[in-house]
Amino acid sequence: MRVLFHIPLSPFSRKVRVVLAEKGLDFDLQVEKVWERREEFLALNPAGQVPVLVDENGEVLADSAAIVEYLDEVYPNRPLLGFDAAQRAETRRLVAWFDLKFHAEVTQNLVWEKVTKRFMGLGTPSSGAIRAGLHNIAYHLDYIGFLTERRKWLAGDAFSLADIAAATQLSCVDYVGDVRWDGHEAAKDWYARVKSRPSFRPLLADSVSGVSPPRHYADLDF
């Protein structure tokens, strides 16, 4: 059986989980406490990060971008990047926007500060980081709104990896209760559409010990 080493509130692990589900691929989930630096895990991925996927054929895949590109190529039943080179470039541009920019400006400042840091025993959240994260998120919700007022989904007419990358980052921030949806109706409508996909449901059932999500977290009509 395919195995995905993950952390529940790692947005990059979530991205791979949704891609696997969209493609109808079965997998076992295994939590990897990366901060313990387990030797067998470092042998799979010397970078020591999740997600790592061990595919049915034994292929070991590390780095979320490398994993989803591999899955999109090997299991092409449901293409998630686009149907021509220009569309794929637009999808990948937006994936990078959320994987890098949103992650650095929002997710790191909120989820990492409030949850991961505590698990790793690195002390209390920095109030400066939390202020920055809460400030930055409005700009990203506006950008999602800007895109979805012009397109059906973030990268174009079809649901794509761009939607998955954006929604999985947001889902982690939503879990810690820090997405202020008010005043961002277009982004909220788009997120409701992503949330209602069967591939997204397992994420809404995640629970992290000691951190309860707000009631609207799993609510499809929030």
Add this chain to the structure above:
Amino acid sequence: MRVLFHIPLSPFSRKVRVVLAEKGLDFDLQVEKVWERREEFLALNPAGQVPVLVDENGEVLADSAAIVEYLDEVYPNRPLLGFDAAQRAETRRLVAWFDLKFHAEVTQNLVWEKVTKRFMGLGTPSSGAIRAGLHNIAYHLDYIGFLTERRKWLAGDAFSLADIAAATQLSCVDYVGDVRWDGHEAAKDWYARVKSRPSFRPLLADSVSGVSPPRHYADLDF
């Protein structure tokens, strides 16, 4: 004519320059001072970052990973990712290693602190960051050595985007004189091989106002 908006010491711009050269594609280089947030440039890439490529057909491409994936697909004369899905996954894993991990642990701490920060008027370099960068680089040179003792090039038998990503990050750090090559013979031999490729030569002729590279920077036999 194809135009690449870049910054000379941006490793991601350098990665695209080498890819274009490896594929024999002509292009004009245009320096974009991203910190000035020029409106026409933000219209091309709302993320406000280089590199941005405007291809011959007018296609606007942003984000270095999206650009190189596009180029590898549209100009397949010289494939830089690999010849099967597993090989491409290994190449992309290593590209992520250098684009994300090396960049955060080394390039940001040294090149950004010493050069970019000054251009942006953000003050003097942090000595803590510089110490961290100098400490971290040894580990990455060891990893390059580990790989090249087992493979001809970083990702396997063929020169690939992994070599380009690693060498362009290193080239920026080498420009500011912070790569201590002593004791890292395998990494040094590999870098000498990359440096001697015609695609890499233009990078060795770069000059940044107010920052002179050490003499060995452009030396093929350093």
